[in-house]
Amino acid sequence: MKLKVIKFGLALATASLLTACAGHQSAEQAHTHFTPGLGEIMAQSAARHAKLWFAGQALNWELAAYEVDELHEGFEDAANYHRTHKQIKQTIPELIAQHMDQPLADIERAIKDKNLQAFVRHYDDLTVACNACHQVTDFGFNRVTRPAFNPFANQAFGLSN
Ligand code: HEC
Structure with a gap:
């Protein structure tokens, strides 16, 4: 038993x-x-876009360059995993090349030159380009702006030395 x-x-x-x-x-x-959805990749990109702003404002060019790299990687993922998306007629890689290549290259140059004025100008151009792609894909209700405040309480944006 x-x-x-x-x-x-x-x-x-x-x-x-x-x-x-x-x-x-x-x-x-x-x-x-x-596979992350396009919306998930975009939400990540929005965080990188915000961090990029605070890195630039703090003249932390190394961090700013890193955030631009992360944006590139996010868009690569978007292009690879989501060649097409919902009702959008153009392919996602095409749209990304059209809207992102130039502004990302411009902001990269400003970061290399450690030029805050150029950084701010190209940051705004980048934001306009994000929204332009949202417009042409009928997702214009997703409006990206310069971040109004820093929501990342657990990351230091300034230089440590
Ligand atoms: C291919 C054109 C394209 C480009 C370029 C683009 N987006 Fe998007 N974005 C989209 C599409 C399409 C969606 C909606 C995806 C979905 O179905 O959820 C979206 C959604 C979003 C959302 C909403 C995500 C959410 O969960 O709330 C944010 C935020 C966003 N994008 C930020 C950005 C930022 C920041 C940039 C520029 C750095 C950018 N996007 C560039 C096409 C684009």
Whole structure:
């Protein structure tokens, strides 16, 4: 009787262990197949766009250059994972090349030159270009602006030295 109870307990434990493993495996599989949606990539880009502003304002050119790189990577992901999107007629890589290549190159130059005035001008051009793509894709209700305040309480934007 006692042995039976132990056996039953063991069987239960094994069963739950197997279930746990199966759960783990499927979570891992889901992870490898996970593709961020265009909206998710855009939300990340909006955070980078805001951080870029505060890095520039703090004359932290290294951080500013990093945020521009991250924007590039986000748009690469958008182009690779979302060649087409919903009802949009043009392809996403085409639209990105049209709207982002020039303003990103311009702001990169301003950052290399450590030129705050040029940075601000090209930052505003970049923002206009983000919104231009939203307009032509019928997502014009997503309006990006210069950030009104810094929501990133846990990141230092100024130079440490
Ligand atoms: C290909 C043209 C294109 C470019 C360039 C573009 N966007 Fe978007 N953006 C979109 C589309 C399309 C959506 C809507 C995606 C969806 O279906 O959720 C979007 C959505 C967004 C959203 C809403 C996301 C949310 O979850 O609230 C934000 C914010 C955004 N974009 C910011 C930016 C910023 C910042 C830039 C420039 C640095 C930019 N976008 C450049 C096409 C573009």
